[in-house]
Amino acid sequence: MLIEARTFDALGSDFDEQLDPLLKRIYLARGVTQQAALERQLTCLPSPSTMLGINTGVAILVEALIEQKRVLIVGDFDADGATSSALMVLALTAMGYQHVDFLVPNRFDYGYGLTPEIVDLAAEREPQLLITVDNGISSLEGVDKANSLGMQVIVTDHHLPGASLPDAAAIVNPNQPGCPFVSKNLAGVGVAFYLLSALRGQLRTNNWFVENNIPEPNMATWLDLVALGTVADVVPLDQINRALVHQGLMRIRAGYCRPGIKALLTIAGKNPQRLVATDLGFALGPRLNAAGRLDDISLGIQCLLTGDPQLAMDTARELDELNQDRKVIEQDMQREALKIVEQIPLSLDGEVPPALCLFQPEWHQGVVGLLASRIKEKYHRPVIAFARGDNGQLKGSSRSIPGLHIRDALDAVAAQNPGLISKFGGHAMAAGLSLDEDKLPAFKEAFQRQVAQLLSADDLQAKIATxxxxxxxxxxxxxxxxxxxxxxxxxxxxxxxxxxxxxxxxxxxxxxxxxxxxxxxxxxxxxxxxxxxxxxxxxxxxxxxxxxxxxxxxxxxxxxxxxxxxxxxxxxxxxxxxxxxxx
Missing domain, CATH: 2.40.50.460 (OB fold (Dihydrolipoamide Acetyltransferase, E2P))
Structure with missing residues (x-):
């Protein structure tokens, strides 16, 4: 392990004179040079109108409200998806929608995103409008299927798009081509919050709340959910995300949060008054994620939705039990993975390969992402861990290291080896993929070759910055x-x-x-x-x-x-x- 002190340049910085010198040093080392960039009030947030597709999405939502259409939220099966789904249901209901429900597919039966199979399942509830949260940007076939069944679709997502976009009625995603929104780092719950904020503003302009005798909701009411989903999804904390998380933390510390969040804090032994962002990521996030990894994230969403403190505590206990089960499964998988790595031939320098692809038939596909993260931390290598899915396919979850954009690396492998990867998607530091089991050796060779071209020996040296x-x-x-x-x-x-x-x-x-x-x-x-x-x-x-x-x-x-x-x-x-x- 190489210990390195972070470097910084104070030239051109503009901080208040009373700023503590230690804080100044820390901020400069993180690239912050202006006092204004430290602002954490909601007034520092850019206008929702600058996000491509948001005005179209609002217009569709206003029409759906006036006509009281049946709205179905289709979420993802992690903490970001859970908080996004709960936020959408709570906010739309508060604004006067009378028919709002959510559907989060079981990851093992239906896969990721708005698949055609999910659309068929959704159709049983006869929705007129589908809203995806934290997914949908890659769901071309699913959106087409929804369109063919007469459902409108609004996609809200933050994942990187592929070569083509879905034919949705509206797409709200700061990472879609041509979106001028200043930040590309919002979590799925952040994108949902922006759409709902724009909707609330339009309904205020339309005098909806006054004419219908509905209390105008305060969007800050749900910043506890936004903070939890943002931290748990490990998106970069730029100024916008820091403001959203800070305001959410302040509300939780003051006791203004969902009963489910209070219950999860109690179960985790955390004092709400002293809560910090890492508590959201390491205490609350894993308990929500455990439901999606092992069972059904709907349990986590119900925990966040309920206004009944006793029901919130009961569901929080169930989530905690699932998390304990997840830990046992993960520990067993980690022991097996370490044995696999120990058997890999080393280079002449005694180093493991520049990338690791690991697979055991018995591994739990809901836990391979955590396994990849643990092995990455130990060996400082990009890691993909695979588990068996359905129909002879493997489901892989990857974690990367600085210097390697993992989704782009998978894109390059797919382009150079047509038909090798069935599908993939994700971020710079984490991605998922599917491939036929018999193609794993070829994929492993192609992936390791691609990583070797992109990473230097210095990139593969584990460093800790102080x-x-x-x-x-x-x-x-x-x-x-x-x-x-x-x-x-x-x-x-x-x-x-x-x-x-x-x-x-x-x-x-x-x-x-x-x-x-x-x-x-x-x-x-x-x-x-x-x-x-x-x-x-x-x-x-x-x-x-x-x-x-x-x-x-x-x-x-x-x-x-x-x-x-x-x-x-x-x-x-x-x-x-x-x-x-x-x-």
Whole structure:
């Protein structure tokens, strides 16, 4: 692991004079140079009217409302899809739609997106308008099928489009060709929020709420859902997404959130008043996703929709049980995957191949994405993990590393090898694909060849970027609170982490694989500082190497955290990486 301090250039920066120097350094290292770019109020959001297709979508929705058409929301089976579906149902109902329902297909029976089979299932409910959320941009056949059955379709999505767009009545997706919307990073729930905000504005202009004696909804009411879906989908936290997430977090901290979110927080043991973005991603998101991975994401959507606190708690408990089952399945798959990688012939330099394609017939197709992520983290390689689907096909889920746009890499493989991949889609860092099982060896060879052409040896070197060192006075609760309050932090706007040398005062394993430490800082000259010690924890440490009585001085990469135990708060270092110190 190569530890590198982030670099930055202060020239041309324009921050308020009272901005803390540490924050200034952190922001500059993330490419933020202007005070205005730190704005997190909703007033900083660009107008919905700048998103291509949104005016057409609003016009269709207004007509559907006036005529009280039957509307069916077709969602995706992850946390983004769940929050998008719940948002659509809640907001449309609040605006006066009387016939709104949702349908999220079981991923194992129907696959991803608005497939023709899903349209047939939807047709049983006789909808007049289908609205996709977090999917649909690649659903050409499904949209055609809906059109043939007399249903209008509005596609709302954020995934990258293919060579052709579906023949929908309206497409709202900032990533579609020709869309001038300033950000391409909205999650599916963010796109849905923008469409609904534009609709609310048009209905206000039309005097709909006054004439029909309907309270005009406040769109901020649902920012808890937007924040959860945005963080859970790991989209880049540009200024727009930071504003949406920050405002959602503020509402949750103040107690203004869905009963389902409150219940999930309770189950996860999280204090809503101290909630941060990472809690949404690592505590709430996995519990919602577990339903879609193992069973039916409808359970998660019902948890978010219900206004009954007891029902919310009951469904949250079911989601937690599914998540526990998911962990067991994932751990078994991970052990098998590591054995497979250990048997792969190494290069002359002792390196694994530049890309890894892994498959076991018994693997659970709902968990292969998590498996790919875990193996990617361990080996710093793009990884595709496959499981068996239906009709002799394999379902693959991929995770990439910086430097490789995984969807574009799959596109190149498909173009150079016609018929090799049945279908694919996704983002720069994650994608899904399907192919015939007998074509896996050919695909593996083609994919590894493509990755080898695109990645250099430096790209394949695992690195961990830090924000430099902290002086002893900055190792404090005040600094931890400063960083917590000036997020949200997340994808491509990483939470600050620091490096430094410490003396190990205590070390022991807790929970079978977590290293609990008490550390004391060491000066640049290697001198130990008079210090009582700071609690630290390294989750999922390498227990073959630690604890170690041979290394009393260590080099740490860490984040500052506030630990809360029995009503008492204390500083805690969250170790990201640890190695013997050179001092």
């Amino acid at each position: 924000d430099g060192e902290l002086i002893q006075q900055q190792l404090s609760m005040q600094t931890a609170e400063l960083l917590r309050d000036n997020g949200p932090w997340g994808q491509l706007f990483p939470e600050p982490c620091f490096e430094g040398d410490f003396e190990v005062l205590q070390q022991r394993i807790v929970g079978e694989k977590h290293l609990k430490l008490v550390l004391a800082p060491v000066s640049e000259s290697g001198q130990k500082q008079p210090y009582a010690g700071i609690d630290a924890i390294w989750f999922n440490a390498d227990t073959a190497l630690w604890p170690s009585s041979h290394h009393r001085l260590v080099r740490c990469v860490y984040r500052l955290d506030i630990n809360e135990y029995r009503g008492q708060q204390s500083l805690q270092l969250m170790i990201q990486f640890l190695e013997p110190s050179a001092h």
